[in-house]
Amino acid sequence: MSHLFTPYTLKGLQLKNRIVMAPMCQYSVTAKDGKPNDWHYTHLTSRAIGGTGLILIEMTDVEPDGRITDYDLGIWSDEHIPAFARIIDACHQYGAKVGIQIAHAGRKAEDAPQPVAPSPIPFGGPPYKVPRELTTDEVKQLVRKFADGARRAVQAGVDTIELHGAHGYLIHQFHSPYTNKRSDEYGRDLARFGVEVIEAVKREMPSDMPLLMRVSAVEYVDGGYDLEHIIEICHRYRDAGVDMFHVSSGGEGKPGTRKPGNYPGYQVPFARAIKEALDVPVIAVGMLEDYQLAESVIGNGDADLVAIARGMLRDPYWAIHAAQALGVKPEVPKQYLRAF
Numbered sequence: 001m002s003h004l005f006t007p008y009t010l011k012g013l014q015l016k017n018r019i020v021m022a023p024m025c026q027y028s029v030t031a032k033d034g035k036p037n038d039w040h041y042t043h044l045t046s047r048a049i050g051g052t053g054l055i056l057i058e059m060t061d062v063e064p065d066g067r068i069t070d071y072d073l074g075i076w077s078d079e080h081i082p083a084f085a086r087i088i089d090a091c092h093q094y095g096a097k098v099g100i101q102i103a104h105a106g107r108k109a110e111d112a113p114q115p116v117a118p119s120p121i122p123f124g125g126p127p128y129k130v131p132r133e134l135t136t137d138e139v140k141q142l143v144r145k146f147a148d149g150a151r152r153a154v155q156a157g158v159d160t161i162e163l164h165g166a167h168g169y170l171i172h173q174f175h176s177p178y179t180n181k182r183s184d185e186y187g188r189d190l191a192r193f194g195v196e197v198i199e200a201v202k203r204e205m206p207s208d209m210p211l212l213m214r215v216s217a218v219e220y221v222d223g224g225y226d227l228e229h230i231i232e233i234c235h236r237y238r239d240a241g242v243d244m245f246h247v248s249s250g251g252e253g254k255p256g257t258r259k260p261g262n263y264p265g266y267q268v269p270f271a272r273a274i275k276e277a278l279d280v281p282v283i284a285v286g287m288l289e290d291y292q293l294a295e296s297v298i299g300n301g302d303a304d305l306v307a308i309a310r311g312m313l314r315d316p317y318w319a320i321h322a323a324q325a326l327g328v329k330p331e332v333p334k335q336y337l338r339a340f
Contacts, residue, residue, distance in 0.1 A: 002326040003298040004291075008053070008305065010244060010281060012208030013160050015305075016095055016331070017053040018298050019319045022285055022309035023101040023162065023214075025058045027071040034064065034074025035083040044087050047312060048096035051319030051331050054305070055091055057084070057100040059164055060153075062145040065112035066104035066170070075102065075149040084156035092157075094333065099160035099212065102149045102201070104142065106170030107131040107179070118174050118193075119181040123253065136184045139193060142170070147200035154205060161205060162212035165194055165237070167251030172216055175233045176252060178224050191236040198240040210243035212283070217249045217270035222256030227270065231277045238278050246283040246307065247271040261286075264293055272302040283307050289318065291325040 008015045021044075028039040036057075047055055060073040067074060074080060088098045107117035110127045116138070117131035134142070150161055165171035173179040174186060174193035186193050202211060215234060219225050234245060247270050250260050261267070267286035275282040284303035288294050289311025297306050312318045323330035332340050 002295055002323070002328045004295045004306065004326060005323060005328045006298075011210045012206070013054075013097060013210050015053040015097055017051070017319065018305045019051070019053045019294075019322070020283055020305050020307040021047050021052045021055045021312050022307040023056040023058045023164075024309055024313065025068065025072055027069060029071045029073060032070045034061070034067070034072070034076065035080055036073055036087055037083070040073070041087050041090065044098075045090045045094070046316040048091035048094040049333055050315075050317035051323065052096050052312070053319070054097050054099060054160070056162055056307075057087075057098065059101050059103045059169075060149070062102060062104050062142070062149040065109055065115070066106070067112075068105045068108060068110055070111045075100070075152050076145065078152060081152050081156045084153070084158075088157040095331065097159040098157075099162050100153045100156075100158050101162040101164050101214065102146060102153065103164035104146075104170035106173045108168055117170070118179060118186065121179055121181070123168065133182070136186065139186050140196075143193070143196045143200050146197045147204050150201040151204040154209070160210050160212055161201065162214055162246060163194075163197060163201065163242075164214050166214040166216040166246075166248045168216075168253065169251075171197060172252065176219065176225060177229075178219060178221060178252060191233050194233070195236055195240040198237055198242055202241040211241055212244045212246055213237055213242045214246040214248060215274075216251055217247050217267070217274065218258070219252045220250045220255035220258050220260055221253035224252060224256075224258075227273055231274060234274060234278055238280055242280075244281045244283065244304070245274055245278070246285065247274050247303075248285055264288065264290055265297070268297055268302050275303065281305075285309060289314075291322045294322065295326055
């Protein structure tokens with residue numbers, strides 16, 4: 001049996017294999033209402049048919065101006081629940097489990113008339129604006145909005161929830177010394193906002209549903225944090241209730257002296273480091289679409305799950321093709337069996 005195709009269980013989440021579809025924005029909301037539509041239905045369901053074990057719905061934001069663009073998904077209203085439930089139910093029919101990545105873009109909200117952030121530091125030039133610093137009360141309100149988003153996701157039928165604490169979005173902005181220059185309790189304790197979000201979200205989730213969190217292991221901008229900083233932050237997040245970390249890197253600004261890798265597996269050492277330092281399961285991501293590489297990440301114990309991003313955009317049946325390449329009998333819908 002291939003390591004990639006062994007089942008995996010985390011609390012009440014039972015996966016048929018170790019393959020994750022990474023959350024990737026589609027910029028396909030047609031009415032700017034944040035609701036997933038037929039594009040998202042086809043896009044996500046086809047990956048379930050293609051054999052993916054866990055599908056993570058793209059970054060879905062807790063308020064309209066918390067989106068990267070007006071064409072992103074949202075979960076700020078109960079009216080969003082049925083559209084998500086339709087997609088989740090369809091994916092379940094093909095044996096996939098479904099999670100959703102809940103987030104707020106903070107200073108990276110391109111279409112917001114006035115973005116908000118921990119501190120009034122812009123991400124860059126146009127289309128990015130100088131954000132307004134959130135008041136302490138507004139920060140507390142955002143914690144509640146994350147919790148409300150989690151409640152709606154649970155009502156829609158998700159199997160797990162992922163908080164987006166990476167790539168320079170709001171939770172990342174709070175735990176980064178580069179973007180958080182506050183003097184209140186959310187500046188004196190860089191992990192506080194993330195911890196409060198985690199605790200609030202966990203209260204809305206069933207006790208056996210695991211909480212995932214995506215983090216950037218290092219920042220590439222000059223003056224950005226390194227691996228030791230995020231390990232310290234992740235200790236706090238783990239103790240607050242995170243069950244698994246999804247380990248990426250960067251996204252906070254223009255790279256300086258330190259540059260991100262541009263080769264398969266360049267982020268895998270980060271995942272292994274966090275796994276070993278915190279004794280928690282992790283998801284590795286980043287140019288892992290080569291079947292043998294993905295197999296080795298699991299086989300070597302570098303990570304517990306492997307997330308495929310652009311490789312799965314190119315090939316919705318990546319999991320089936322990986323099974324064939326690794327000598328495993330693929331799990332194929334009966335309608336397609338004649339082709340295999």
